[in-house]
Amino acid sequence: MRFGILGPLEVWTDAGEVVAVGGPKPRALLTALLLDVGRVVDFRGESANAVQARVSRLRRGLPDGLIESTGGGYRIVVDPDDVDVHRFERLAAEGRRLLVAGAAQRAAGALREALGLWRGPALVDLPGARARVARLEEARLAATEDLVEAELATSGTSVGRLRELVDAHPFRERLRGQLMRALHDDGRTADALAEFDRARRLLRDELGVDPSDELSAVHLALLRAERPPRRGLAAQLTRIVGRDDELARLADPVRLATVTGPGGIGKTRLAVEAAGRWARDVCFVDLSPLTDGTQVPHAVLGALGVREPGFARTDPVDRLLAELRDQDTVLLLDNCEQVLDAVADLVRRLLSACPRLAVLATSREPLGLTGELLVPLEPLPEGPAVALFAERAAAVRPGFAAGPEVARVCRLLDGLPLAIELAAVRLRQFDVAELAAQLENQEHFRLLSRGDRTAARRHRTLRAVVAWSWHLLRPDEQALARRFAVFTGGATADAVAAVCGSDDALADLVDRSLLRVRAGRYRMLDTILLYCKEELADSQEEPELRHAHARYFLDLVQRADPDLRRAGQLDRLAELSAEHDNLVAALRWSARHDRPTAMRLVTAAAAYWWLSGRRDEVAEVAATLLDDVPDGLEEEYVSCVAHAGSHATEEHRARATEVLRCLDRPLRHPFGAAVWAMTRGPGPRLPALLLRDDPWNTALERLGEALVELLDGHPAAGERSLADVLARFRRLGERWGVAQALDWLAFAAGLRGEWARAHELWREALDLLAALGARLESADVLGRRAACLVRQGEWAAAEADYRRAAELGARPDAPAVDLGLARLARLRGDVPEARRLVDRAVAAVHAGDPAAVLLRSDITTEAARLAGPDDALRLHRRALDSVTASGVADAVEGLAGALDDGERAAFLLGTAVALRGVAVVGDPDVARAVERARDAVGPDAFAEAYARGAGQTRQQALTALSADRR
Structure with missing residues (x-):
């Protein structure tokens, strides 16, 4: 059933039928019960019998059990929402809450429903209830005012109706203010101002008071024609890309969250997107124009639409607290960084006093409040950036499709969304390749200088974005950021302190999103780094900082070098690899401005350059340091010649050989000698003096001796020496030396056909080199293993090794790889492919490629095997003429395979065994040469000639070949 007491008492069934209640006394009793529904009503002062009689009459017309009797009185058991007065109170309160929260449209609906329940004066059937009636009438009038407020905020309200309300309640200042606003909205500002004058006279004449602050504020706002609405979220023109994880963190409103990151990273865009998904009213407050923290509360008041000058006599923070105390609202405070302390203080006070308020902030750095949820933005990964x-x-x-160049552009732009958007706009003038080329020339600021004309100035160009952050820094922070630009690839705190003079402001720069720190390493986005480099170039500090930078990294590699030849080499390699960009930058700068430091850097880091597979990166720089031999830098000169590779001339190499011969002290950095030996090829042994007093030096010297024995016809002695070398390096825990010994032991086993042993040794060697990150060394080992696999007949596995070597090497067309793949193609019958690869290797020889020059004889031998009969012998003889001592056996076998003289061929095949000290197992070219010679002269003659050749000493064989050449 439903009951109405906001007017004459009415009772209806659920079907809408009216229920008769009876005379005045039963109606008064029921009205009293309904007014206090659910509570016991004590009818004291009346005859108990009379009350009981009235209750009995009521019960006859109402459902059983509706009216309960208790020891102290009676109670009606109905749902309060079925009684109009209680439903009114609930709806009026709900309307007020929605209005305060800014949901004016929903508030208006609730308030209209509430006021629609009134059918006339309240409680007309309950005599003596004047106080209750007065409270209800006040509530009705307050709800009417709330409805007018909601209508003013949405569709507007009737001026005529408001005039009637004001006339009926002339001292209601809120109604008067609403009438003034409605007149102003109707274009009748003069009438609105006149209405204020009437109210002021009435209040003074009748009550002796002035208008309230609220009414005065409306008056002053009208004088300035200024009543700003609450500032909500602007509709976005584009969708947000690549921020799903961050949006997930902000899926539900929290009391306080701050989106942090450098300029241009997309903080505002993310915050607007996240707040727009919340089912709450949001007020957007742009703090970027502010320079004074005292302006922050006024900016928030203005965004809320209450920035009227009439409130100037009230503390703005108190006014904010009054406005927001009961509101279910989100404040989106954008660009807090320049007034951060004031924002943090205001947010703390607001959140403490306004339990339903939430704050979402964007800033270069956190607000630093307890309970703050931080959402740091990183540059976009490659996929979302593209x-x-x-x-x-x-x-x-239109129709643009992203190609591989787009990913390069995005990497050059650090994955910064704003920079990417600015770059995309430039496709009106450039293609993607041109964009990438200009960015690689570090022309970011010139290129990205045309943005959205309607955007804030700080977001129209890339330079403006970075400059905004720069000018917010303290002088000491600017100094450290400027000096940090001397680093390439980031730096540790120790490096910053040593080079920049102090690291006191490091944490502040991290907080301000100018630096990022990962695992103790500080980095700066390239776009920020470019700006700081300009600042550094404009200062007087750069030369001194560059000197300090080079000295620091020289000291680092000098301290690391001994460990690179011991068990701790992996840790040191990781440390130096992290500083690789700094090492190269220090080297390049020193080569131009401080030659001794540059020479020392090349030499002290020799083990690092070699073991990490980066020796080719320093070749050109090393070549600029070879003009003369500075006093005291003789060892360094030799190392620079070795690292210069093909950029060094024969004159440079001869001078380095003489320098080594004349050195009268042990080497400070012996790995440079190892590089010299490995890049120069066979030659005189290093003087023992240079390598004494150090177990690694001794092991290195023994390795050189073992290789000479192995490759110069004494394989058994070479293997014994290699076993000793292996033991020495294992005791030191030095992986590179162990891998060298294992590799050559595997090579020797492979010559004899001990395939299982060879591959086990190579596997361990490659594992060690992989741990070191020695890509170029691994490529060399894979090449030797591939040659063994060819002899085994495992051609597919051999090709896989050659191709993997190409991936690891300095370039995919390395002469050694071309030579191996050419041989495989020939053996498979693909002569055109074999010739193509050999021609490329021959071209490399003619171009002076040092790797190809070392392989000249092998390349010529392969070319001879692909040539016709007339050219084959000539090429094989040329190969024999150009061969070094260690490779002469291969050239001899090649020549033997081309001879028509079977006996001579058999003798040369035996001579190759004498030269090598072992018969190679499984070589398909040698097998064909043997078969051809045996068929030509018969088995017995072949055996006799072969035995004569194999029975020579190595020296006899070399002498015979020399005579044959003459």
């Missing part, structure tokens, strides 16, 4: 570029590019170049 997607963002493609989407924005399609807007200026």
Whole structure:
């Protein structure tokens, strides 16, 4: 059943039928019960019998059990929402809450429903209830005012109706203010101002008071024609890309969250997107124009639409607290960094006093409040960055499709969304390749100088974005950021302190999103780094900082060098690899400005350059240091010649050989001698003096001796020496030396056909080199293993090793790889492919490629095997003429395979065994040469000639070949 007491008492069934209640006394009793529904009503002062009689009459017309009797009175058991007065109170309260929260449209609906329940004066059937009636009438009038407020905020309200309300309640200042606002909205500002004058006279004449602050504020706002609405979220023109994880963190509103990151990273865009998904009213407050923290509360008041000057006599923070105390609202405070302390203080006070308020902030750094949820933004990963570029590019170049160059552009832009969007717009003038080329020339600021004309100035160009952050820094922070630009690839705190003079402001720069720190390493985004480099170039500090930078990294590699030849080499390699960009930058600068430091850097880091597979990166720089031999830097000169590779001339190499011969002290950095030996090829042994007093030096010397024995016809002695070398390096825990010994032991086993042993040794060697990151060394080992696999007949596995070697090597067309693949192609019958690869290797020889020059004889031998009969012998003889002592056996076998003289061929095949000290097992070219010679002269003659050749000493064989050449 439903009951109405906001007017004459009415009772209806659920079907809407009216239920008769009876005379005045039963109606008064029921009205009293309904007014206090659910509570016991004590009818004291009346005859108990009379009350009981009235209750009995009521019960006859109402459902059983509706009216309960208790020891102290009676109670009606109905749902309060079925009684109009209680439903009114609930709806009026709900309307007020929605209005305060800014949901004016919903508030208006609730308030209209509430006021629609009134059918006339309240409680007309309950005599003596004047106080209750007065409270209800006040509630009705307050709800009417709330409805007018909601209508003013939405569709507007009737001026005529408001005039009637004001006339009926002339001292209600809120109604008067609403009438003034309605008149102003109707274009009748003069009438609105006149209405204030009437109210002021009435209040003074009748009550002797002035208008309230609220009414005065409306008056002053009208004088300035200024009543700003609450500032909500602007509709976004584009979709957000690549921020799913961050949006997930902000899926539900929290009391306080701050989106942090450098300029241009997309903080505002993310915050607007996240707040727009919350089912709450949001007020957007742009703090970027502010320079004074005292302006922050006024900016928030203005965004809320209450920035009227009439409140100037009230503390703005108190006014904010009054406005927001009961509101279910989100404040989105954008660009807090320049007034951070004031924002933090205000947010703390607001959140403490306003339990339903939430704050979402964007800032270069956190607010630093307890309970703050931080959402740091990182640059976009490659996939989302490319997607963002493609989407924005399609807007200026319809049909645009992203190719591989787009990923390069995005990497050069640090994955910064704003930079990517600025770059995409430039496709009106450039293609993607041109964009990438200009960015690689570090022309970011010139290129990305045309943005959205309607955007804030700080977001129109890339330079403006970075400059905004720069000018917010303290002088000491600017100094450290400027000096940090001397680093390439980041730095540790120790490096910053040593080079920049102090690291006191490091944490502050991290907080301000100018630096990022990962695992103790500080890095700066390239776009920020470019700006700081300009600042550094404009200062007087750069030369001194560059000197300090080079000295620091020279000291680092000098301290690391001994460990690179001991068990701790992996840790040191990791440390130096992290500093690789700094090492190269220090080397390049020193080569131009401080030659001794540059020479020392090349030499002290020799083990690092070699073991990490980066020796080719320093070749050109090392070649600029070879003009003369500075006093005291003789060892360094030799190391620079070794690292210069093909950039060094024969004159340079001869001078380095003489320098080594004349040195009268042990080497400070003996790995440079190892590089010299490995790049120069066979030659005189290093003087023993240079390598004494150090177990690694001794092991290195023994390795050189073992290789000479192995490759110069004494394989058994060479293997014994290699076993000793292996033991020495294992005791030191030095992986490179162990891998060298294992590799050559595997090579020797492979010559004899001990395939299982060879591959086990190679596996261990490659594992060690992989742990070191020695890519070029691994490529060499794979090449030797592939040659063994060819002899085994495992051609597919051999090709896989050659191709893996190409991937690891300095270039995919390395002469050694071309030579191996050419031989495989020939053996498979693919002569055109074999000739193509050999021709490329021959071209490398003619171009002076040092790797190809060392292989000249082998390349010529392979070319001879592909040539016709007339050219084959000539090429094989040329190969024999150009061969070094260690490779002469291969050339001899090649010549033997081309001879028509079977006996001579058999003798040369035996001579190759004498030269090598062992018969190679499984070589298909040797097998064909043997078969051809045996068929030509018969088995017995072949055996006799072969035995004569194999029975020579190595020296006899070399002498015979020399005579044959003459």
